[in-house]
Amino acid sequence: MKQALIIGSSGGIGSALCAALAARGVAVTGVSRSHTGLDVTDEASVERHLGAMQGPFDLILVATGALSLNGARPEKSLRALSAQALADQFALNATGPALVLKHAVRLLPRRAPAVFAALSARVGSITDNRLGGWYSYRASKSALNQILHGAAIELKRSHPELAVVALHPGTVGTAFTADYAEHTLMVPPVEAAENLLRVIAGLDASDTGKFYDWQGRVIPW
Numbered sequence: 195m196k197q198a199l200i201i202g203s204s205g206g207i208g209s210a211l212c213a214a215l216a217a218r219g220v221a222v223t224g225v226s227r228s229h230t231g232l233d234v235t236d237e238a239s240v241e242r243h244l245g246a247m248q249g250p251f252d253l254i255l256v257a258t259g260a261l262s263l264n265g266a267r268p269e270k271s272l273r274a275l276s277a278q279a280l281a282d283q284f285a286l287n288a289t290g291p292a293l294v295l296k297h298a299v300r301l302l303p304r305r306a307p308a309v310f311a312a313l314s315a316r317v318g319s320i321t322d323n324r325l326g327g328w329y330s331y332r333a334s335k336s337a338l339n340q341i342l343h344g345a346a347i348e349l350k351r352s353h354p355e356l357a358v359v360a361l362h363p364g365t366v367g368t369a370f371t372a373d374y375a376e377h378t379l380m381v382p383p384v385e386a387a388e389n390l391l392r393v394i395a396g397l398d399a400s401d402t403g404k405f406y407d408w409q410g411r412v413i414p415w
Contacts (some may be wrong), residue, residue: 195215195218195220195252195253195395196220196221196252197220197221197222197223197249197250197251197252197253198215198220198221198222198223198251198252198253198254198255199222199223199224199225199247199251199253199254199255199298199301200212200215200222200223200224200225200255200257201225201226201232201234201254201255201256201257201258201291201294202225202226202234202256202257202258202259203224203225203226203229203257204224204226204227204228204229205226205257205258206366206367206383207257207313207363207366207383207386207387207390208224208226208257208258209224209383210383210384210386210387211255211257211387211390211391212224213384213387214384214387214388214391215253215391218391220252220253223247223251225243226258230243231243234256234258234286234289234290234291234293234294235285235286235289235290235293237293237297240290240293240294240296240297241297244294244297244298244301245297247301248301249300249301249302249303250301250302250303250306250308251298251301251302251308252303252306252307252308252309253308253309253310253311253394254294254298254301254302254308254309254310254311255309255310255311255312255313255390255394256290256291256294256295256311256312256313257313258286258287258290258291258313259286259287259313259315260283260286260287261331263279263282263283263286264278264279264282266278266279266282266330268327268328268330268331269327269328269329269330270327271327272329275329275330279330280329280330280333280334282330283330283331283333283334284330284333284334284337286334287331287334287335287337287338288334288335288337288338288341291312291338291341291342292338292341294312295310295312295341295342295345295358298310299349299352299353302353302356303353303355303356304352304353305354305355306355307355307356307357307398307399308353308355308356308357309356309357309358309359309394309397310345310356310357310358310359311358311359311360311361311390311394312338312342312360312361313360313361313362313363314335314338314339314342314360314361314362314405315331315335315362316362316407316413317331317332317335318332318334318335318336318338318339318360319336319339319405319413319414319415320336320415321414321415322413322414338360339360339405339415342358342359342360342403342405343360343403343405343415345358346358346359346402346403347403349402350399350402350403354399355398355399356399356402357397357398357399357401357402358402358403359397359401359402359403359404359405359406360404360405360406361390361393361394361405361406361407361408362405362406362407362408362413363386363389363390363408364381364386364389364407364408365379365380365381366380366381366382366383366386367380367381367382367383386408389408389409390408392410393406393408393409393410396410
């Protein structure tokens with residue numbers, strides 16, 4: 195790997211990924227809302243930022259996302275569901291990565307191995323949902339998975355050596371999960387980044403369109 199682009203480079207996982215890649219000698223380009231003004235929910239912003247870049251990138255990884263937005267916490271029941279919470283979650287967790295992929299295609303090599311990945315979540319798996327709740331977040335990650343799976347099918351025709359995948363990083367100790375630290379075993383961002391890069395290093399075109407956890411195991415849709 196020579197060049198990598200990390201979307202959401204100011205976040206806990208994104209910044210750890212940038213550091214881990216740089217330590218490997220990879221030329222890393224990092225963009226985020228707080229550092230460079232990229233707003234993945236605004237297509238004009240995505241087009242402007244990615245349109246100014248020159249590829250090809252061997253890896254493009256979208257590390258943006260949020261569990262709680264605008265004061266709305268994950269729903270414990272249908273009574274807590276709101277249209278605004280659903281819209282906010284979809285905008286950031288599904289529409290945002292989709293817009294990045296739309297405008298990043300030209301930055302990916304057509305005839306060389308490459309990976310486009312976005313951070314998803316195990317709770318986005320419909321098959322694995324045994325607890326219910328968390329409607330907005332679950333649904334937005336399920337939508338992201340469907341977008342990536344569909345894009346993998348389309349791009350296999352134009353980019354035969356590309357792997358488009360969803361990645362579950364595990365529960366990582368960042369600001370994203372700070373409110374849940376007492377209830378779940380967390381891994382540090384540095385460890386999560388190493389785990390993700392280990393999975394990415396083992397991918398090839400035959401893995402496109404799949405959903406992997408941090409150990410490289412396939413998660414059911």
